[in-house]
Amino acid sequence: MVCGSISLTRTVIGLLIAFSIQGCVKSAPETAQVLHLAHPEKVKGLDPIYSDDIYVADEASRVYETLFQYHYLKRPYTLIPNLAEAMPEISKDGRIYTIRLKKAVLFQDDKCFKATSRKGRELTADDVIYSLKRLVDPKLHSTGAWLLNGRVEGVSEWHQAAKDSEVTDYTKEIAGLKALDRYTIQIRLLKRSASFLYSLAMPFTGVVAPEAVAYYGKDFSNHAVGTGPFRLTEFSQNRQVWVRNPTFRTEKYPSEGEPGDREAGLLQDAGKTLPLIDKLVVDVYEEWQPLWLNFLSGKLDRTFIPKDSFSQTITAGKELSPELTAKGIRLHRFPLLDIVHLTLNMADPLLGKNKYLRQALSLAWDADRYNSIFWNGRSIPAQGPIPPGLAGFDMEYRNPYRQFNIKKAKELLAKAGFPEGNGLPPLIYNATADSSSRQATEYTVQMFKQIGVKVKVETYSWPEFQTLIRNRKGQIWSYAWNADYPDSENFLQLFYSKNASPGPNDSNYSNPAYDDLYERAITLPAGPARIALYQQMVRMIAEDCPWIVQVHRMGFHLTSPGFGNYKPSAFYHADAKYYRFDPAAQVGSAGKN
């Protein structure tokens, strides 16, 4: 009996190994153009109106197209038509956008199209209007409603009517959103907005088919019926498999870029029909080790570099290690267009009323050392909220309160009424309970201690933390902001008083002079006048110091030898159609180990 059991155990182990090896053989290098990408978090769904989650945005934009898109290669980021036939005609007062759509753009074939026997029908202006209405439907609680609410005529009224009714009536018109004919839409803004056009390139505004929404109902988020370059063949939160959409309209790879693109091989496919790959497999790796090992073994084509592995991967000169270079792996560096900062709550009776105290804290905080300890020296110490790469960023500007200067900090602290910190009660640092946050908190405590300021740390779960700051109750905390679109306005609106908590102005900064500049700037067209206002606002923020600006992060990506045409972008959502994969280049390098 005992022998029998042992034999059974051996059989089971043998079978497991046999199945494993079978699995490995199946995942051996493929010959088709199949690209394998990864997400570090599960993909919660594919409904574009919830694209606040970047992984939802990334996946949804493979199938749901927007009216405009960013040129894949040009920097600074440049909008070009996507579903739109051309750039919009904008009225002289900047309020009315007339947009003509491309003809013969087809939705993918799907069983939801009963009237056409499952054949995907042509996309029309009504579909665009329907999709924008979904964005502001109060029953759907989209995280992108802010793009249209308070900006487009009639949206607030439509929103209220929908809220008051049992079922949202999509036949009811929104005054500022109209389909003029089958291929033309008109959007009327409440007032001129220089950044509005970017909204129409954000994944939130991807165009969906009303038939698909009706057919799949509450399960719509697990399906994808759009006009995009890829067609979904498998969806789970852990894995998404996309194949080339056979009915995708003709779109060509760009034939011009920025200097250096040709030398980097990014124009090799100029003029070729998109998408270039046959299949895209996206797997979720919530832990770093399996992601990294799969990348090294050639089963994954792109990875980021976590800070704990940075020194083993990147040399002191910020180049890729010789071992990885020899494998044909390539390193891509790019600015993330973000800002990491400490918020000083202006609604707090102590911090909010004492400018010298805030300035002293800012001067006592060493950004260079922080960059070295927490970001492997790869970030850019910030001088203001606007990141490099956006119009309004001034490379020459040095924030007078963003230099590490203990002597001056102590002088300001004395001026604030607290010489050497005497008489100042311990400041409260509100932190989340994760290890990275705790380490950064410890750093800040030590920084402020140098000038005699004591800090008491209070830790919270993420929802408690959110509740605290959205209710204006915290005192100091760390936060970051990623650009929604490539306009400095997206960063400067973080200090506009009407956006105070629970809105995105988490410091609750309120300055009528600043508000006035902001309101003037957002209606100006792009150009020197607007940039001048932006720079004036940055200086105002530096003086009032509602934030201690820390760093702008840089992205470091690695790609496999077979992965071609990769140009990282801060707005990369719909980029997969440009990617190329060369199986021959993959085999013999990273694919073998």
Add this chain to the structure above:
Amino acid sequence: MWVYVLRRVLSSIPTLFGVALLVFILFHVMGGDPVYQMVGKHASAQQIADLRHEYGLDQPKTTQFLRYLQQVVTFDFGRSYATRQPIRQMILNGIGPSLTLAIPAFILTTVLSVLISLVVVYFRGRWPDRLGVVLCVLGMSVPMLAYILLGQYLFGYKLGWFPISGFDAGWPQRLGYVALPALIWVAVATGYDVRFYRTALIEELGNDYVRTARAKGLGEPGIFLKHVLKNGMIPVLTNVVIQIPLLILGSFLLERFFGIPGLGSMMIDALHGSDFPVIRTMTTLGAILMIIGNLATDVLYTVFDPRVRLS
């Protein structure tokens, strides 16, 4: 027996109520407002208020608690805050992958543990016993995370015997993906089980009936397999049966590191994303399964030991 079962079921109601109350207090009274997680970074005060209304979070706490109790009773746990999918569906989707890993790992662990325990007890005090104990302590002392990291690196990456991570919903491909995590499960759990079973069996060996059997001239293998094993089954059974229902809940670490889309992984995601409806559902489900496990153990006692009477 049925009266006993009914009484136990009824007596578990206050326990479940207590669990439900505790979970509710933890996440609805002491925790933060979950709405801020859902509204996005540009939300206005009005949007926040609308969403709180939609989820009933603006209702009095007692009303919210009663609604939660109703959900527990009807097994309709509502929708996840994070994915907006029905939680019942998410659980049904996750059970399969969890059990694909848990069942073979559990069976293998149990069979191996009982066999090893019998061997080490049979040779108690001699080198196989000592070696077994050392290996068990070693197995228990090394954290599962170390096994995972080493296993993925050595067997997945370097030797290529197993996939490093991933999951395939098809059969039998999915077995290939759970093989390495299952073996790690066995390596970690066997140590605990062998230690426990060894102690239980040694205790049995000290009983009078063993001496009587020896006095009657029965050989050691016979004593072991016919008497000691059967009587020693009660603690083994307790340990095994109580674990069975909990297998459904999956393994947090293994599922997360190996990318298995089971309930353990779902729970970790819910904790990370403060997805309260999922957390409270899984906690309540865990409590129910624990109660079922306990009850099943008590009932099975009577099968293995006729001296035990349920009353």
